[in-house]
Amino acid sequence: MRTRPTLEKVAARAGVSRATASRVVNGSTRVAPQIRDAVNRAVEELGYVPNQAARSLVTQRADSIALVFPEPATRVFSDDPTFAGIIRGVSLEIEEADKQLVLMLIGATGGYQRAERYATNGHVDGVVIASMHGTDPLPAILARRGVPVVCSGRPTVPSSLPYVDVDNAGGAERAVRHLMERGRRRIATIAGPQDMIAGIDRLDGYRAVLRDSDRRSIVAVGDFTRESGTTAMRQLLADDPEIDAVFVANDLMALGALTALRQAGRRVPDDVALVGFDDIPAVSYAEPPLTTVRQPTVEMGRRLARMVLDLEEKAQVTLPTELVVRESTAS
Amino acid sequence: MRTRPTLEKVAARAGVSRATASRVVNGSTRVAPQIRDAVNRAVEELGYVPNQAARSLVTQRADSIALVFPEPATRVFSDDPTFAGIIRGVSLEIEEADKQLVLMLIGATGGYQRAERYATNGHVDGVVIASMHGTDPLPAILARRGVPVVCSGRPTVPSSLPYVDVDNAGGAERAVRHLMERGRRRIATIAGPQDMIAGIDRLDGYRAVLRDSDRRSIVAVGDFTRESGTTAMRQLLADDPEIDAVFVANDLMALGALTALRQAGRRVPDDVALVGFDDIPAVSYAEPPLTTVRQPTVEMGRRLARMVLDLEEKAQVTLPTELVVRESTAS
DNA sequence: GGGGAGTGTGAGAGCGCTCTCTGGAAGAGT
DNA sequence: ACTCTTCCAGAGAGCGCTCTCACACTCCCC
Numbered sequence: 227m228r229t230r231p232t233l234e235k236v237a238a239r240a241g242v243s244r245a246t247a248s249r250v251v252n253g254s255t256r257v258a259p260q261i262r263d264a265v266n267r268a269v270e271e272l273g274y275v276p277n278q279a280a281r282s283l284v285t286q287r288a289d290s291i292a293l294v295f296p297e298p299a300t301r302v303f304s305d306d307p308t309f310a311g312i313i314r315g316v317s318l319e320i321e322e323a324d325k326q327l328v329l330m331l332i333g334a335t336g337g338y339q340r341a342e343r344y345a346t347n348g349h350v351d352g353v354v355i356a357s358m359h360g361t362d363p364l365p366a367i368l369a370r371r372g373v374p375v376v377c378s379g380r381p382t383v384p385s386s387l388p389y390v391d392v393d394n395a396g397g398a399e400r401a402v403r404h405l406m407e408r409g410r411r412r413i414a415t416i417a418g419p420q421d422m423i424a425g426i427d428r429l430d431g432y433r434a435v436l437r438d439s440d441r442r443s444i445v446a447v448g449d450f451t452r453e454s455g456t457t458a459m460r461q462l463l464a465d466d467p468e469i470d471a472v473f474v475a476n477d478l479m480a481l482g483a484l485t486a487l488r489q490a491g492r493r494v495p496d497d498v499a500l501v502g503f504d505d506i507p508a509v510s511y512a513e514p515p516l517t518t519v520r521q522p523t524v525e526m527g528r529r530l531a532r533m534v535l536d537l538e539e540k541a542q543v544t545l546p547t548e549l550v551v552r553e554s555t556a557s
Numbered sequence: 558m559r560t561r562p563t564l565e566k567v568a569a570r571a572g573v574s575r576a577t578a579s580r581v582v583n584g585s586t587r588v589a590p591q592i593r594d595a596v597n598r599a600v601e602e603l604g605y606v607p608n609q610a611a612r613s614l615v616t617q618r619a620d621s622i623a624l625v626f627p628e629p630a631t632r633v634f635s636d637d638p639t640f641a642g643i644i645r646g647v648s649l650e651i652e653e654a655d656k657q658l659v660l661m662l663i664g665a666t667g668g669y670q671r672a673e674r675y676a677t678n679g680h681v682d683g684v685v686i687a688s689m690h691g692t693d694p695l696p697a698i699l700a701r702r703g704v705p706v707v708c709s710g711r712p713t714v715p716s717s718l719p720y721v722d723v724d725n726a727g728g729a730e731r732a733v734r735h736l737m738e739r740g741r742r743r744i745a746t747i748a749g750p751q752d753m754i755a756g757i758d759r760l761d762g763y764r765a766v767l768r769d770s771d772r773r774s775i776v777a778v779g780d781f782t783r784e785s786g787t788t789a790m791r792q793l794l795a796d797d798p799e800i801d802a803v804f805v806a807n808d809l810m811a812l813g814a815l816t817a818l819r820q821a822g823r824r825v826p827d828d829v830a831l832v833g834f835d836d837i838p839a840v841s842y843a844e845p846p847l848t849t850v851r852q853p854t855v856e857m858g859r860r861l862a863r864m865v866l867d868l869e870e871k872a873q874v875t876l877p878t879e880l881v882v883r884e885s886t887a888s
Numbered sequence: 889g890g891g892g893a894g895t896g897t898g899a900g901a902g903c904g905c906t907c908t909c910t911g912g913a914a915g916a917g918t
Numbered sequence: 919a920c921t922c923t924t925c926c927a928g929a930g931a932g933c934g935c936t937c938t939c940a941c942a943c944t945c946c947c948c
Binding site for chain 1: 561606607608609610611613614619621624636638640641644645648649652655657658659660661662664668671674675677678679680783812813816819838839842844
Binding site for chain 2: 933934935936937
């Protein structure tokens with residue numbers, strides 16, 4: 227393999243100086259047309275590609291951003307398309323900006339130090355943290371180190387860090403109200419983990435609506451996995467057999483709950499109505515298709531990327547969610 | 558934000574030369590213990606982190622590899638955990654080697670040139686192509702440019718490029734033979750796209766077994782999406798209502814087929830037995846749970862990464878698949 | 889006790905690029 | 919015709935690091 231051509235070679239071939247060649251490559255306007263053409267031709271002929279390392283060294287920019295998935299997220303990763311949506315969104319925006327995406331799935335051992343070290347060594351211009359765990363120390367650490375950080379999901383502890391979240395509470399409220407409108411009396415919930423903002427806010431939304439209508443909450447807690455949905459549903463049925471509706475804090479658990487209901491001989495929606503959250507593809511193919519709350523995952527990814535790339539102001543953003551009504555809540 | 562400390566500063570603080578500081582940072586043994594300690598202390602105190610760009614510039618290594626998902630793959634991405642498995646595997650191995658993973662989802666517009674340009678500018682040490690499309694020109698282009706490339710999935714056109722594939726044909730054969738052993742007479746298949754090696758090989762496996770037992774093939778073709786599975790299943794039932802078993806080339810289509818069967822009033826497995834391929838989590842929660850062929854996606858990712866990192870010899874590897882029997886093929 | 893072998897440290901070049909600064913040519917103004 | 923401005927190209931420094939080479943020192947053996 228022959229060595230890759232340098233700017234020097236391009237300049238020599240075009241009969242100009244390295245500085246001029248650099249100007250052309252970087253699209254400066256203040257270059258005479260015929261010289262620009264000559265350089266471009268040389269670039270073409272030699273197949274010149276700028277050395278990013280050399281460029282970064284002098285510009286102090288890396289032209290890439292990191293997308294970090296903390297350990298707890300990686301576990302769900304393979305079964306929850308929510309993360310895929312965020313990746314896609316971030317990727318789309320990054321590509322448009324002609325930058326690179328560095329993906330870090332933080333493993334169990336020493337992943338944090340590794341991510342911290344990496345993010346602070348100038349190899350990335352910013353970090354998007356796809357953490358659903360609000361107690362994650364990484365964002366604050368990086369921010370203190372001067373690395374631009376944007377979080378996916380509002381941190382559980384109030385902070386001034388920029389984030390992009392979805393309207394979890396609002397979505398939950400709409401879902402529960404929808405169940406009430408359909409005439410459901412005993413509305414339970416399967417909540418998500420209470421160390422994640424999505425788990426907390428969705429439970430809050432559920433509680434707020436029930437409180438307003440003077441009903442009591444019936445709560446089981448899962449961990450956003452399908453299995454935990456099944457377990458929680460069984461428990462709910464054991465605790466209160468009269469339940470006629472369940473708001474489940476995510477679709478994966480809702481699918482698990484559906485299994486438990488079927489096994490218990492309850493018909494959906496006839497006996498028990500079911501609402502999920504996320505709108506992953508699988509729920510629209512479930513039997514029956516599940517009503518759920520859609521969250522704009524790709525858009526989330528886009529906003530996260532735009533903020534960290536400074537294409538838009540870093541802020542604390544909450545994107546709207548939308549109730550998608552399907553058969554599982556037919557009256 | 559104060560400027561990050563350089564090796565120079567560390568050396569000064571430790572009272573040694575830059576060269577010695579470099580030796581310590583890079584873990585050379587030929588340094589006197591007390592000097593090593595002094596340097597390490599200085600590193601600690603200053604919070605020194607090596608500048609990767611500067612390092613890459615001189616070593617000509619990037620310490621990162623790219624994982625490329627061509628356009629057709631990105632479409633399935635969000636609903637098919639197969640890709641997530643590959644990503645995890647690659648990520649695990651990369652992390653162990655203390656390198657970085659650059660993820661490229663190739664978009665519709667100019668993604669190829671972008672990927673090519675990026676991969677050849679010395680920013681990555683190698684490329685893993687998660688292409689299921691064997692006609693993809695990218696691998697050959699990069700290989701010609703001298704970039705280490707490993708493909709996920711055997712290219713459809715014979716080539717000497719290293720790849721990691723799974724035993725698609727063998728898995729399909731085992732699945733179909735399993736259906737025969739369960740006494741099924743009319744075994745159809747829903748094949749995958751015939752421009753992907755997984756689609757081709759799985760159909761070949763199906764055909765081989767039927768040929769050996771002198772039965773005729775009944776084939777419908779899908780594109781690996783759930784919807785196409787439903788459509789193909791309907792078509793199959795219309796063509797030949799006597800069908801009592803279907804081998805489906807992937808799980809997503811199998812789930813789609815299950816929907817079609819249910820809608821047509823066919824019981825699974827009583828009337829029609831169903832086998833999928835991939836073993837995604839969803840099929841074990843389907844009603845009934847589907848028999849399928851498991852492929853080791855995480856292991857695939859690991860092998861891909863190890864090859865491209867030169868931790869093991871680049872070769873053409875085929876990993877075994879395994880039949881997982883569940884209720885959908887009970888006799 | 890002198891020459892080699894072995895060991896640890898420093899000096900300095902240079903990776904490929906960007907960017908400031910300077911110089912020269914051309915055009916405009918008096 | 920001469921100066922002033924404008925514009926564009928080149929020279930050169932230097933980003934932070936690694937690595938070769940040279941050098942100083944200790945140790946050992948004949």
